[in-house]
Amino acid sequence: MIWLWVILGIIVLLVLIFIAIYNSLVGLRNQVKNAWAQIDVQLKRRYDLIPNLVETVKGYKIHERETLEAVTKARNVAAGAASAGAGERSKLEGELSSALARLLVVVEQYPDLKANQNFLALQEELTSTENKISFSRQYYNDSVLNYNNKIQMFPSNIVAGMGGFKAGEFFEVTAPGEKQAPKVSFS
Amino acid sequence: MWEQIRSNRIRSVFLVAGMGILLLALGYFLGYLFTGDPVPGIIIAVIVWAIMNLVAYFQGDSILLSVSGARKINRDDHPRLYNIVEEMKIASGLPKMPDIYIIDDPSPNAFATGRSPDKASIAVTSGLLEKMNRDELQGVIGHEVSHIKNRDVMLMSLAGVILGTVVILAWYASRMLFFSGMAGSRRSSRSGGGGGGQIIILAVGIILMILAPIAAQLLYYAVSRKREYLADASSALYTRYPEGLASALEKIAANTQPVKTANRATAPMYIVNPLRGEGMAASDLTSTHPPISKRVKILRSMAGASYADYEKAYQKISGGSVMPASALAGTTGFVAVREASAAKEPAAEATDRIQRTRETSNLMWRMGNYRTVHCQCGANLRVPASFRESTVRCPRCGRLNQVG
Numbered sequence: 399m400i401w402l403w404v405i406l407g408i409i410v411l412l413v414l415i416f417i418a419i420y421n422s423l424v425g426l427r428n429q430v431k432n433a434w435a436q437i438d439v440q441l442k443r444r445y446d447l448i449p450n451l452v453e454t455v456k457g458y459k460i461h462e463r464e465t466l467e468a469v470t471k472a473r474n475v476a477a478g479a480a481s482a483g484a485g486e487r488s489k490l491e492g493e494l495s496s497a498l499a500r501l502l503v504v505v506e507q508y509p510d511l512k513a514n515q516n517f518l519a520l521q522e523e524l525t526s527t528e529n530k531i532s533f534s535r536q537y538y539n540d541s542v543l544n545y546n547n548k549i550q551m552f553p554s555n556i557v558a559g560m561g562g563f564k565a566g567e568f569f570e571v572t573a574p575g576e577k578q579a580p581k582v583s584f585s
Numbered sequence: 586m587w588e589q590i591r592s593n594r595i596r597s598v599f600l601v602a603g604m605g606i607l608l609l610a611l612g613y614f615l616g617y618l619f620t621g622d623p624v625p626g627i628i629i630a631v632i633v634w635a636i637m638n639l640v641a642y643f644q645g646d647s648i649l650l651s652v653s654g655a656r657k658i659n660r661d662d663h664p665r666l667y668n669i670v671e672e673m674k675i676a677s678g679l680p681k682m683p684d685i686y687i688i689d690d691p692s693p694n695a696f697a698t699g700r701s702p703d704k705a706s707i708a709v710t711s712g713l714l715e716k717m718n719r720d721e722l723q724g725v726i727g728h729e730v731s732h733i734k735n736r737d738v739m740l741m742s743l744a745g746v747i748l749g750t751v752v753i754l755a756w757y758a759s760r761m762l763f764f765s766g767m768a769g770s771r772r773s774s775r776s777g778g779g780g781g782g783q784i785i786i787l788a789v790g791i792i793l794m795i796l797a798p799i800a801a802q803l804l805y806y807a808v809s810r811k812r813e814y815l816a817d818a819s820s821a822l823y824t825r826y827p828e829g830l831a832s833a834l835e836k837i838a839a840n841t842q843p844v845k846t847a848n849r850a851t852a853p854m855y856i857v858n859p860l861r862g863e864g865m866a867a868s869d870l871t872s873t874h875p876p877i878s879k880r881v882k883i884l885r886s887m888a889g890a891s892y893a894d895y896e897k898a899y900q901k902i903s904g905g906s907v908m909p910a911s912a913l914a915g916t917t918g919f920v921a922v923r924e925a926s927a928a929k930e931p932a933a934e935a936t937d938r939i940q941r942t943r944e945t946s947n948l949m950w951r952m953g954n955y956r957t958v959h960c961q962c963g964a965n966l967r968v969p970a971s972f973r974e975s976t977v978r979c980p981r982c983g984r985l986n987q988v989g
Contacts (some may be wrong), residue, residue, distance in 0.1 A: 429678075436675060519664065523721070525666035531678035532923075536825070541678075
């Protein structure tokens, strides 16, 4: 009789452990999704800022049409691929970042523009948005790492296999020159 | 890596529990001392503690902010500060944007408060905004945000409340003993016989009364110092740039003015002890903060930006270990340090600084409800809210300017 109870106890314990692991996996997966949404918000913010920046720069008759066009084009391509996966998007966003960085290097040579209050405010917004993109990417990648670790480690890997949890994709930086946050400081 | 830092929390809970036991022991002996029965003493101690806890939980942050003379700002008042707080909020994964407050004080400093990550505030002095460049400000804000994220604020107010209760009880008891000392001794002599045990209890009670506040304070300081190191490490991890916080700490240390509105109760909340320079001999045991030079040295000798790098740097500088095991678990791979974003050349830094000072003073005038009148000669006139005239004469060129 007592053996029956012991076995029953072990089964109940196993079920409880299963539930706990399953719930923590769901929690981590949601954290990954949430972190991805954060990146999205910041990327959208950058799309909104760029036309503004391009207008302001154009107003100062800067004759670097190619650089300006490259930025606008990269922005439109990146914004158009908003529903693509993490791998594809990180490539496009990387290209946009390096186009922006090139524009900002060009702008460096125009002291008038740098003294413009409007431009200064825009510059702060852009710096901060770049930072926010890289911080949210940082947080996203850490969340993915956490989640993937949990999926691959024993014993949670068993629960993950049964529950159909798939490993998350990292938001890697692929474009050259985007290894660090691009320099958008002018001072 | 981002999980709550549990073992550190457990250790802190033990420290707080130790302070609680100290409080009960004090109540026990005081009750015995004054009424001959320990129960009323314990009851009084617990009631005082409970009331103070309730007040601290529900009103603590607003009391602290108003005592410090902090005023809330929104995004448009200081976009850079707001952006940096938001950046750190994103980097740390806080659920909600903390409120931002400004204290009008030239001494650079900052603190965080609030009972949970959902209801938190960060206050910075105007001196901090003037003296720090973007990277340094980010380091300081990262430090404060990690206090919120690690729930240090909650823990420190819990510990602070017990400390306060012990101090208050011991203070009142010593006064009562002083004034009713004669009555007490008469009663004990009248009860005669069982004097031996009573004298021991009396002696223990008096010793406890003297030592309890000191012991509670030492425990409080121990909790506080540990938390500062942890917050430094988290700031380095969030910003990926330990140098920012290191040079911010150096700039803060170079300033010897105390923060005017800070006192001994609010001091542990600040990033650097705001009362330095008042001639307090701050030994290692009795300071709420680790020595700044040591914090800077640790940050500067970090190889990467992870918790493991901070732990290694700490071991190299002072031996022993500071990071809890749960923070180090799961940190796989190298966390690279990013490049500086603020200007490095002295000339650019100087113009930056002038701009920051102007920006901050404009903000402080605006918050004091002063209106700004731009005169044609280029002078900016600050007009107080109580100014009744419709025109004001420019002291530089003598033109009459319309107000409003």
